[in-house]
Structures are given as C-alpha cells and as structure tokens.
Amino acid sequence: MAPPLSKSAPSPFSPNSVSTATAVASMKLGSSIGMRKGFRCEVSAAKWGFSGGQHSTERAFFPSPERYLLGSIVQRLCSCREVMARDCLHYRAHCLSQSSLRSMHFSTDLSKSSAPSGLDINEMESGNDKLLVDCGPDQECVTGGIVALGKFDALHRGHRQLAIQASKAGSPFLLSFVGMAEILGWKDRAPIVAKCDRKRVLSSWAPLCGDVVPLEFHVEFSKVRHLSPRQFVERLSKDLRISGVVAGENYRFGYRASGDAAELVRLCDEFGLEAHILSSVLDSKSSATAMEPVSSTRVRQALAAGDVKYVAELLGRAHRLVLRAPEDLAADGYKLSIPRSCALNQEPKQGLYQGCSVVLNGAAAVVPCHVIIGESHVHVEPLQGPFPRGEVHLIGIDFGC
Known part of the structure; x- marks a missing residue:
C-alpha cells in the first residue's frame, strides 16, 4: 500500500x-x-x-x-x-x-x-567463444603441447602414428571435432570405439609414445566450420597457445576443406609453430597398383562384412564391442545373452565368431569365448568353465584376437 x-x-x-x-x-x-x-x-x-x-x-x-x-x-x-x-x-x-x-x-x-x-x-x-568443449574456461589444457589433427573416430593405426610423432616433438594431444554429423546432416550411426573405451585404447599407445598417454580434446565444429585456413591456425596459435601440430599428408582443413598439408606448413611457419606432416599408413589389402591408406571408412566396411581379422589389422588391435548389461540380464554362468540394443559401438554383422574373449566390468581377467550375434541378442559362451560370479554391468567382447 x-x-x-x-x-x-x-x-x-x-x-x-x-x-x-x-x-x-x-x-x-x-x-x-x-x-x-x-x-x-x-x-x-x-x-x-x-x-x-x-x-x-x-x-x-x-x-x-x-x-x-x-x-x-x-x-x-x-x-x-x-x-x-x-x-x-x-x-x-x-x-x-x-x-x-x-x-x-x-x-x-x-x-x-x-x-x-x-x-x-x-x-x-x-x-x-572457447574452442575446446572439454577444457576449462582458461583453455590451457593443450598449452605448449603438440597437437595431432584429425577425426580420430576409429583410433586406427594411422591415428596412432600421429600420436607417436606428436610424443617425439613434445606433450602429445589429439584434437578432433564434435557435432559434425548434426551440422552436415550425416546419418546417425554408432561410433567405432565406445566412448567409455577410448581411454583404454589411448593408454595402450603409451609404450609407443614415450610412456605418455596421449590426451584427447574436442572442438565444437560449429565454431570453426567457417574459419579460413589462416583463421584456424591463428586460433590454434593464439587461443590454445600450442607449440606445434602433426597431420597426415591428406589432411584438409578450413572452410570447405580449402586448406591442405602444404598450406598448413606455411601457416604454421607464419605463426611460429612446428608442423610435422606424415605419410599415410597404407592398407596391406589395397591393390598393388593403387595402395590406399588405412581409414575409418575401411574399418566400418570390414565390420559390416564380418571380417574381424581385417578389422584388427586396420586398428592394430582387436575390435572391442562394448555392451551395457540390462537389469534383467539372462545369465546362467555358462551363457550371457544381451540385447543388441545395449551395444555402445558398432558391432560386426550377424553370425558366429570363434576365438573371441570377454571382459566383464572392465576387469583384468579375460575369458576366452565364442560369440553369436543373432537377430536381437548377442550370445556369449565361455570356453572354459562358467563366468566369474558377481553382478555384471559392462561387457566388453574382443573380436579378431
């Protein structure tokens, strides 16, 4: 009032x-x-x-x-x-x-x-306006380091070689983009490596990287897709304050992929950065007249064909399918049956796979097994005795061991 x-x-x-x-x-x-x-x-x-x-x-x-x-x-x-x-x-x-x-x-x-x-x-x-989506507001996660540039969706042998070179020049980091599928209208598909399994794969590279585990950071694609090649390198230099980059000879960058490896070297020299350009790691199964590089596309194609031995060759390790166990997991000690909808990454095509191994809950114990990928479920049968007792939350199946 x-x-x-x-x-x-x-x-x-x-x-x-x-x-x-x-x-x-x-x-x-x-x-x-x-x-x-x-x-x-x-x-x-x-x-x-x-x-x-x-x-x-x-x-x-x-x-x-x-x-x-x-x-x-x-x-x-x-x-x-x-x-x-x-x-x-x-x-x-x-x-x-x-x-x-x-x-x-x-x-x-x-x-x-x-x-x-x-x-x-x-x-x-x-x-x-920050470039890295998984770093703090100061954006100092990669300061002074050597950044390997690429997609890194499969973490295959070619990607590993970039990390090895980065470790020789300084502290190794992988820098890749997120949100590309949404921006470019790509079809939604399962990742080749489950998100929760990427640290394990990167840790396995440490003996080849001077006993250092390469760290991975991501850039929001929408923030860089319209940058010219020069603007992109300038932001790496001034915003992230890195000391150098590593890329493959076929690496493209900048708006509409207008920049190539030669321009990357020139721009890095302009901004005082080291630049290391590597030859492609070639696929041994490509034709003798036209050797093709190892690529994530080839990995996906081999998984779709069920050729897990070839997948392991491209990756440099066995392909691990990760499934999250449902609450009503059917397990009798001698068999696990998990719905395919629980898979966290791309699986091989339907069929019987022998000589596999399974890891439960990320434990160190590896259980040899046979795997059947059926129409609706993935069935896992141990070769020697029952599975270890206990609650199961996460199942990792290695193919092409």
Whole structure:
C-alpha cells in the first residue's frame, strides 16, 4: 500500500482540474538498448507531487482506494527505471550470445558481428567463444603441447602414428571435432570405439609414445566450420597457445576443406609453430597398383562384412564391442545373452565368431569365448568353465584376437 498522502494538493480527478495536463504516465523504450536507456518512466508531477520516482514534500490527496492504488502504480513505474534497464540489457546479451552459438556464420572478429552497435560486446557471456568443449574456461589444457589433427573416430593405426610423432616433438594431444554429423546432416550411426573405451585404447599407445598417454580434446565444429585456413591456425596459435601440430599428408582443413598439408606448413611457419606432416599408413589389402591408406571408412566396411581379422589389422588391435548389461540380464554362468540394443559401438554383422574373449566390468581377467550375434541378442559362451560370479554391468567382447 502506498504511504499516506498529504491533503495540500488538489485531486487531479477533481471536476475543476484539467485532466490532460494534470497527470501523464508514460513508458518509453529507449532508442537503443546498447545506449543503456532501457525503459524510461516519465511522470508529469505538476499536480501529482512526484519527481523522479520520489515523493515530494507535498503529495496529492486521493480520498478513494482507487486513487491510492493509482498513486502506488505511478510510484512503482518511476522506481522501475534502473532495474528494467539492467535486466533488459542482460537479457538481450544472453539472447545474442545464444544466437551466436547456433549461427551458421561464425566470425573470429567480434567487432564485425551482427550484434547491435550499441551493445557492449564485453558483457556477452565469456565462455561462448572457447574452442575446446572439454577444457576449462582458461583453455590451457593443450598449452605448449603438440597437437595431432584429425577425426580420430576409429583410433586406427594411422591415428596412432600421429600420436607417436606428436610424443617425439613434445606433450602429445589429439584434437578432433564434435557435432559434425548434426551440422552436415550425416546419418546417425554408432561410433567405432565406445566412448567409455577410448581411454583404454589411448593408454595402450603409451609404450609407443614415450610412456605418455596421449590426451584427447574436442572442438565444437560449429565454431570453426567457417574459419579460413589462416583463421584456424591463428586460433590454434593464439587461443590454445600450442607449440606445434602433426597431420597426415591428406589432411584438409578450413572452410570447405580449402586448406591442405602444404598450406598448413606455411601457416604454421607464419605463426611460429612446428608442423610435422606424415605419410599415410597404407592398407596391406589395397591393390598393388593403387595402395590406399588405412581409414575409418575401411574399418566400418570390414565390420559390416564380418571380417574381424581385417578389422584388427586396420586398428592394430582387436575390435572391442562394448555392451551395457540390462537389469534383467539372462545369465546362467555358462551363457550371457544381451540385447543388441545395449551395444555402445558398432558391432560386426550377424553370425558366429570363434576365438573371441570377454571382459566383464572392465576387469583384468579375460575369458576366452565364442560369440553369436543373432537377430536381437548377442550370445556369449565361455570356453572354459562358467563366468566369474558377481553382478555384471559392462561387457566388453574382443573380436579378431
């Protein structure tokens, strides 16, 4: 309720008063939010006794409850000025920062962004322009290191060779992109290596990398897809402060893959970075007249054909299928039956696979087994005795041992 009002001023609703000149309450939206005008409350206080949202010493007398209410509204309108201006500015900055994340046209020059000229860019959320999605706000995870560039979806022999070279030049890191399928409209498909199994694979590379496990970090593809080759290398140098890169001879980068390995070397030299370009690791099964490099596409094709020995050759290790055990897992000690829908990565085609091994819950114990991939379930039968007793949460099956 508004405070009591003085009787010294005549009522603006008096029949003898001039209604249009007595009281005017208006809200005006500032011409530019960036000028910080926000919402401005203007009240003509000639008869009301209000000035700048504060009570004057003489206040109009409103004998009725309705007039008390109107007076209270005017007070609130006048006091809202600062709060509403601040909230509107913050909300606009939030909307613009979210829009920049979804934008198809990313620019590293914030001064040329599509934000209104009056908006202070420094007030936008600071984390929206960070390259690495799995590093802290300081983005120092790879500072001073050697970064291997690629997709690294299969972690095959070619990828391993990049990590080995990076370890020879400094602290090895793998830098790959996430969100490419969504942006480019690719069909959704299971990964070749289960996300929860990638650290195990990278750890197995440590003896070849100077007893150092290469660390993996990811860049949001939407933030770099429209960068020119030069802008991309500049961001690696200035934002991540790496000391060098490693890439394959067929590596392409920049907007529409416009940059090649030769341009990568030139740009790295311009920004003071080391650049190591490696020859492709060749696939022994490609034709003698046209040797093809090891690739993730070949791994997927071999899995779809059920050729697990060839898959192991491309990967440099056995392919591990990881399944998350359902709560109602059917297990009698001598057989496990897991729905195929529980698979966390790409499985070989349906059929019988002998000479496999299974690992339960990531334990060190490996159990030799036969595997049948059926229409709806994956059946695992141990070769020697029953499975170890205990609750099962995760099943890892190695093919092509």
